[in-house]
Amino acid sequence: MIQLLFFLLIGVALLSSLFFLVRRGSPRAEGDSRVLVDARKALDALQGGLLPEELVRRIFAKEDLDYVLSLKAPKTVRDLFIAERKKIALSWIAQVRTQISSLKSFHVGAARSHAKLGLRTEIQLACNFTTLLLACRALSMAIYVGGPYVAPSMVGATASAAAKICTISEQSLAFLNPVQLKPYASGSLTS
Amino acid sequence: MSSAPKRMDVEQARQDLCRRTLSDIQRPLDRLIYLASMRDYNTGVYHHDGLASRFTEEVACEALSDCHREAFQELVICPLDELVSQLDAYRSSTHTSPREFLTAWGRLEPYRVAVPVQTDPLSAEFLFSNFKIALAVLESQLDPRPVGLTA
Numbered sequence: 001m002i003q004l005l006f007f008l009l010i011g012v013a014l015l016s017s018l019f020f021l022v023r024r025g026s027p028r029a030e031g032d033s034r035v036l037v038d039a040r041k042a043l044d045a046l047q048g049g050l051l052p053e054e055l056v057r058r059i060f061a062k063e064d065l066d067y068v069l070s071l072k073a074p075k076t077v078r079d080l081f082i083a084e085r086k087k088i089a090l091s092w093i094a095q096v097r098t099q100i101s102s103l104k105s106f107h108v109g110a111a112r113s114h115a116k117l118g119l120r121t122e123i124q125l126a127c128n129f130t131t132l133l134l135a136c137r138a139l140s141m142a143i144y145v146g147g148p149y150v151a152p153s154m155v156g157a158t159a160s161a162a163a164k165i166c167t168i169s170e171q172s173l174a175f176l177n178p179v180q181l182k183p184y185a186s187g188s189l190t191s
Numbered sequence: 192m193s194s195a196p197k198r199m200d201v202e203q204a205r206q207d208l209c210r211r212t213l214s215d216i217q218r219p220l221d222r223l224i225y226l227a228s229m230r231d232y233n234t235g236v237y238h239h240d241g242l243a244s245r246f247t248e249e250v251a252c253e254a255l256s257d258c259h260r261e262a263f264q265e266l267v268i269c270p271l272d273e274l275v276s277q278l279d280a281y282r283s284s285t286h287t288s289p290r291e292f293l294t295a296w297g298r299l300e301p302y303r304v305a306v307p308v309q310t311d312p313l314s315a316e317f318l319f320s321n322f323k324i325a326l327a328v329l330e331s332q333l334d335p336r337p338v339g340l341t342a
Contacts, residue, residue, distance in 0.1 A: 045311065048311060049311025049313055049314060055267065055314060058267070067271055067272045068324075068328070071332075073327075073328060076327070076331075080323070080327050081324050084320040085320075087320065088313075095313055
């Protein structure tokens with residue numbers, strides 16, 4: 001009797017794991033629309049607002065610091081300049097980090113349902129996300145301690161890594177773009 | 192606003208606006224303030240009678256909005272020394288005394304209402320920060336004693 005119960009329990013356990021595996025293997029076609037919308041917003045914010053080269057260059061431009069120093073302005077002006085630029089630099093890195101985290105959530109949770117990414121791309125993407133988020137944290141700490149001009153090469157590397165992730169995410173979210181319809185050709189309905 | 196205006200019409204209106212009006216306003220800061228003044232603060236809709244009579248209200252609104260965004264973008268990426276010069280030149284054009292101007296701008300921060308809608312927050316934050324610094328620079332040139340106008 002105990003043996004029978006034991007085998008029944010094993011059977012139930014196996015059936016339930018099979019059920020969960022099957023459910024996990026066939027994702028819902030509609031996916032999670034909220035994750036998709038968030039990912040699209042994150043991508044737009046990164047590409048349109050945070051990563052344009054000119055803006056990043058301007059935020060971290062040393063010429064502005066040189067200009068303020070050349071003015072022989074009072075210390076209060078120099079301090080104000082450094083404090084303001086530090087605030088903006090930290091805000092930039094925090095926003096990049098937030099948007100990248102949002103894209104990461106999309107890739108972890110929903111990309112498999114929607115995107116046709118290969119295993120190699122997915123592994124590459126996972127590595128890129130981890131490296132970038134760590135780099136963001138390191139850069140944030142460096143700026144916090146040493147000011148906005150402490151690691152210009154790190155800023156450039158972070159921006160290009162984020163841009164690379166945007167390009168891959170763009171492919172994953174391409175299905176959300178409006179369909180490019182071919183122009184109507186006369187006779188196409190009759191043929 | 193009945194329907195979205197055609198992009199081609201908006202582009203024509205934009206060119207018209209640049210040729211007839213904005214070409215006389217050289218500095219991006221002046222253009223930003225001028226274009227922001229064309230916008231109704233209650234509705235966010237831009238009005239320009241001349242442009243609307245040549246095109247339509249909707250097309251004129253879109254064209255003004257495009258030009259406003261352009262002026263903003265130009266100003267966001269302009270170096271700090273240029274922004275200081277532009278602010279000083281704008282101050283001169285208003286015929287206000289430097290001290291009065293700097294005090295009013297420091298307290299009221301009128302640049303905050305001059306940004307176009309749907310501007311990304313970081314760009315706006317960056318421009319506001321640059322204005323704050325530019326005001327401090329101009330103030331320091333006005334009076335060698337350090338005073339906390341912008342603090």
